[in-house]
Amino acid sequence: MYTELFRLCGYEDAEIEKERPRIDKAFGMLGIEKEDIPRAEKRVRENFDLNLQGVRQLLHVWMDELIALPLCREEYNKVIYSDWPLPGPLVMAAHRMSDDIYIGSIGEVLNLGMGQIFDKLTPLLEAGEETGLGVGKAHCGLWQTHIGGIAKGMIPIPDLMISPNWYCDQPSHADQLLAELYDIPTVYMDGVLDDQWGQWPDISEHLIAYMGDQMEKAFKKIEEVTGYTLTEEARQDGLNDTWSTYLNFNTLAEMVSKSDPQAISHADLTLAFMFSFTPLRKRELANEALSILIRETKERIEKGEGVVEKGAPRIYFGLRFAVDPTIHKMVESLGLRSQVVFIDWMTPVETKPPKSTKYSDIVMEAFLRRGVVHSASGGIEYIITYCREWNVEGAILCFPYSCRPYAILPLMARKAIKEELGIPVLVLEGDTYDTRDYSAGQLRTRVETFAELLKMRKAA
Amino acid sequence: MDAMDRLKTHMDGRLRELTKKRSEGVKVVGYAPGGYMPEEMVYAAGAIPVCLIRGGDHEPVAESGAYIPRFIDTFCRSQIGYRMLEDEPIYQLVDLLIVPITDQNMRAVAETWSFYTDVDVFRHGVPCNKEEAGYQYYLGGLLRLKDKLESFTGNKIEDGKLREAIELWNRMRSLFKEISLLRKGKRPPISGEEFARLSHASLIADPPVFVEILESLLEELKKKEGAEIAGPRILLTGSTLAMGDYKVFPLVQGAGAEIVIEEFAEGIREYWNNVEPNGNLIEAIAETYFKKRVPPAWFSPSVDRIDFVLDLAKDFGVEGILWYQLLYRDAYDMQTPYFEKMVKEKADLRMLKVESDYDISERGPMKTRIEAFIEMLGTR
Numbered sequence: 001m002y003t004e005l006f007r008l009c010g011y012e013d014a015e016i017e018k019e020r021p022r023i024d025k026a027f028g029m030l031g032i033e034k035e036d037i038p039r040a041e042k043r044v045r046e047n048f049d050l051n052l053q054g055v056r057q058l059l060h061v062w063m064d065e066l067i068a069l070p071l072c073r074e075e076y077n078k079v080i081y082s083d084w085p086l087p088g089p090l091v092m093a094a095h096r097m098s099d100d101i102y103i104g105s106i107g108e109v110l111n112l113g114m115g116q117i118f119d120k121l122t123p124l125l126e127a128g129e130e131t132g133l134g135v136g137k138a139h140c141g142l143w144q145t146h147i148g149g150i151a152k153g154m155i156p157i158p159d160l161m162i163s164p165n166w167y168c169d170q171p172s173h174a175d176q177l178l179a180e181l182y183d184i185p186t187v188y189m190d191g192v193l194d195d196q197w198g199q200w201p202d203i204s205e206h207l208i209a210y211m212g213d214q215m216e217k218a219f220k221k222i223e224e225v226t227g228y229t230l231t232e233e234a235r236q237d238g239l240n241d242t243w244s245t246y247l248n249f250n251t252l253a254e255m256v257s258k259s260d261p262q263a264i265s266h267a268d269l270t271l272a273f274m275f276s277f278t279p280l281r282k283r284e285l286a287n288e289a290l291s292i293l294i295r296e297t298k299e300r301i302e303k304g305e306g307v308v309e310k311g312a313p314r315i316y317f318g319l320r321f322a323v324d325p326t327i328h329k330m331v332e333s334l335g336l337r338s339q340v341v342f343i344d345w346m347t348p349v350e351t352k353p354p355k356s357t358k359y360s361d362i363v364m365e366a367f368l369r370r371g372v373v374h375s376a377s378g379g380i381e382y383i384i385t386y387c388r389e390w391n392v393e394g395a396i397l398c399f400p401y402s403c404r405p406y407a408i409l410p411l412m413a414r415k416a417i418k419e420e421l422g423i424p425v426l427v428l429e430g431d432t433y434d435t436r437d438y439s440a441g442q443l444r445t446r447v448e449t450f451a452e453l454l455k456m457r458k459a460a
Numbered sequence: 461m462d463a464m465d466r467l468k469t470h471m472d473g474r475l476r477e478l479t480k481k482r483s484e485g486v487k488v489v490g491y492a493p494g495g496y497m498p499e500e501m502v503y504a505a506g507a508i509p510v511c512l513i514r515g516g517d518h519e520p521v522a523e524s525g526a527y528i529p530r531f532i533d534t535f536c537r538s539q540i541g542y543r544m545l546e547d548e549p550i551y552q553l554v555d556l557l558i559v560p561i562t563d564q565n566m567r568a569v570a571e572t573w574s575f576y577t578d579v580d581v582f583r584h585g586v587p588c589n590k591e592e593a594g595y596q597y598y599l600g601g602l603l604r605l606k607d608k609l610e611s612f613t614g615n616k617i618e619d620g621k622l623r624e625a626i627e628l629w630n631r632m633r634s635l636f637k638e639i640s641l642l643r644k645g646k647r648p649p650i651s652g653e654e655f656a657r658l659s660h661a662s663l664i665a666d667p668p669v670f671v672e673i674l675e676s677l678l679e680e681l682k683k684k685e686g687a688e689i690a691g692p693r694i695l696l697t698g699s700t701l702a703m704g705d706y707k708v709f710p711l712v713q714g715a716g717a718e719i720v721i722e723e724f725a726e727g728i729r730e731y732w733n734n735v736e737p738n739g740n741l742i743e744a745i746a747e748t749y750f751k752k753r754v755p756p757a758w759f760s761p762s763v764d765r766i767d768f769v770l771d772l773a774k775d776f777g778v779e780g781i782l783w784y785q786l787l788y789r790d791a792y793d794m795q796t797p798y799f800e801k802m803v804k805e806k807a808d809l810r811m812l813k814v815e816s817d818y819d820i821s822e823r824g825p826m827k828t829r830i831e832a833f834i835e836m837l838g839t840r
């Protein structure tokens with residue numbers, strides 16, 4: 001029933017046959033049924049550029065992850081769950097400790113698989129709501145999905161949860177709820193964003209050290225629960241995995257940013273964006289996918305082909321939609337070129353060598369160097385740097401309903417951008433992890449008017 | 461004049477007094493509630509600590525929409541609203557604002573004040589666990605706060621002055637504790653609402669005057685016998701109980717019950733533990749304010765809070781728990797499922813959760829639910 005879908009996702013027929021027993025079992029657990037397949041095929045065809053082999057392979061990686069997740073209990077000796085905003089190198093390093101350990105950012109895997117591909121996230125979100133992240137209370141969709149997957153029995157109870165509350169509050173509350181309801185051992189990675197206004201990019205050493213210490217605490221707990229030792233080599237591999245994928249993504253994003261016409265869609269790029277935060281069982285396949293896509297993008301640029309017409313107004317677009325490809329497609333269809341999206345590009349601050357010397361401190365410093373993560377003042381400066389360096393003609397500051405740490409920023413940033421750069425700014429409320437209330441159709445009218453305004457300014 | 465009348469007179473003149481002191485060059489230091497900002501340190505620096513604790517009004521909530529998204533906690537949104545509306549005078553007097561960063565909602569207060577006002581805002585972090593590293597971080601924050609207060613006021617925080625301030629606040633806490641414990645009996649001499657108002661006044665009043673009034677009040681209350689509580693005894697708990705937000709008290713009383721004890725993250729002064737006025741005083745403060753303080757729901761783990769509430773419920777002969785949370789205070793909303801389960805399992809206590817966005821339209825449904833809850837408790 002699903003052969004064609006897997007072909008679209010870059011699988012060879014022999015591989016589909018080989019994987020069939022696992023796929024059947026995983027789909028059974030995830031509640032993916034016969035009638036879901038045509039919808040997924042249609043969604044994949046309509047929203048992703050399947051002429052690009054690299055895009056097919058990106059989908060392949062996520063499909064692999066989606067299948068591995070429900071089966072993790074029977075295929076691995078130890079199971080560890082976490083999720084964004086977990087520092088990538090932590091999970092990657094733990095992933096490198098042994099092939100015996102399953103470690104996953106489960107909400108992200110479900111978002112990419114059940115959201116982007118199958119458009120079947122609602123049952124998970126609803127289960128999260130019923131379990132305690134109630135409806136209409138601005139709880140994070142990512143964590144509703146995370147909790148919902150466990151509550152619905154779609155995915156097994158883990159041996160350990162790593163709860164990343166160094167940036168936002170939702171993970172620790174959600175994990176605490178799970179820990180109490182299902183008696184799951186949990187390690188909480190605390191953090192305190194208390195640097196002063198205007199301090200970024202000068203990040204306090206005590207802040208870095210505290211967060212680094214919390215990361216070490218998580219490592220220790222992983223060792224304790226799994227019985228494996230986290231070697232220096234595993235740490236380094238974890239860092240390299242994160243870094244190499246991130247650099248590949250960065251190269252690709254920068255090529256797209258510079259291309260005019262915009263060479264590929266941000267819907268396709270979003271599939272790659274999540275790689276550097278997520279432990280992947282087939283990282284080589286992911287890096288290969290990125291390399292292919294880089295080559296294919298280059299070819300398109302050379303031929304002058306693209307997905308948005310040449311000379312379209314250039315904007316900064318402040319969010320990547322993790323579960324729904326249609327929003328980026330909608331923006332592109334209205335003739336706007338999202339030259340730089342969310343936090344895709346590294347500001348000059350981030351390319352300088354770190355001041356920390358300890359492994360965990362270096363990792364946490366890298367996170368805090370992202371202005372939007374550090375503080376509202378850092379975020380404003382960061383976004384203004386993006387807009388200025390890329391000389392954009394407008395900005396859409398799209399923020400997720402329910403994401404308190406990120407949503408503190410946009411209204412301030414709008415004022416600051418208008419005052420400093422004098423370009424039009426549209427503030428849009430959306431939800432990167434839950435599109436029940438924020439569909440492309442609903443947001444379209446406002447983006448359409450904004451696009452007209454930018455085109456008129458350009459013409460004048 | 462009895463103590464409550466004296467307090468009223470003092471509070472009526474407090475704004476004038478603060479304005480006068482400020483014009484004489486004394487700094488007014490505002491701070492966010494939650495029990496993590498040691499007022500003793502501000503006082504020892506020769507400044508006046510004033511808590512930003514107003515709440516319950518709809519206008520500031522509506523006003524805040526121009527500055528921060530609506531899905532930040534109601535009380536925290538109000539704090540930017542009061543300042544921007546310019547009709548709550550104390551909010552205009554603040555020279556320095558100290559915000560202990562407890563969660564993202566409180567961080568929103570700090571960030572918006574920094575961006576939209578010309579007030580100097582100082583942040584110090586409150587880690588969400590009580591491990592040694594967390595304690596050390598909090599302590600480091602207090603040391604940075606000390607430096608900030610010294611440079612801001614131009615006054616050194618000498619040990620002698622700090623010890624005096626600690627002793628004054630210890631006295632205040634002890635008096636609150638004694639008064640609170642009087643409510644264990646069948647005929648509490650002070651109602652839940654009076655106690656909350658007293659607690660709020662303590663966050664703004666002149667500390668020595670307030671302590672003197674509290675001394676007299678305690679003596680008066682010891683001699684007084686309140687009316688016998690006919691209906692169920694209620695424990696009120698939740699995220700924030702703001703000054704001006706007293707709507708649940710008459711609703712509970714009207715349904716024939718009485719609130720005999722309360723536990724809040726913000727709004728009720730923390731009075732269970734005193735600071736040891738010896739040794740390294742900043743460490744002693746950190747010990748009490750951080751280690752001994754009951755963890756709010758945004759700590760992880762925060763189950764100690766449940767045990768504390770259960771102890772209170774037992775000590776005060778409580779028959780039901782009223783959980784009063786503000787809209788979008790995520791940590792509290794997410795704790796209710798297991799909190800409710802645990803209090804039922806461990807102490808056979810029933811709980812009702814009500815929520816507010818400081819909107820008048822909530823009153824009717826809230827009244828109906830509270831009445832039904834009290835009636836249910838009465839039939840058990």
Ligand code: SF4
Nearest residue numbers: 084085140168170403
């Ligand atoms: S979307 Fe926001 S609230 Fe949700 S996990 Fe990410 S940072 Fe936290």
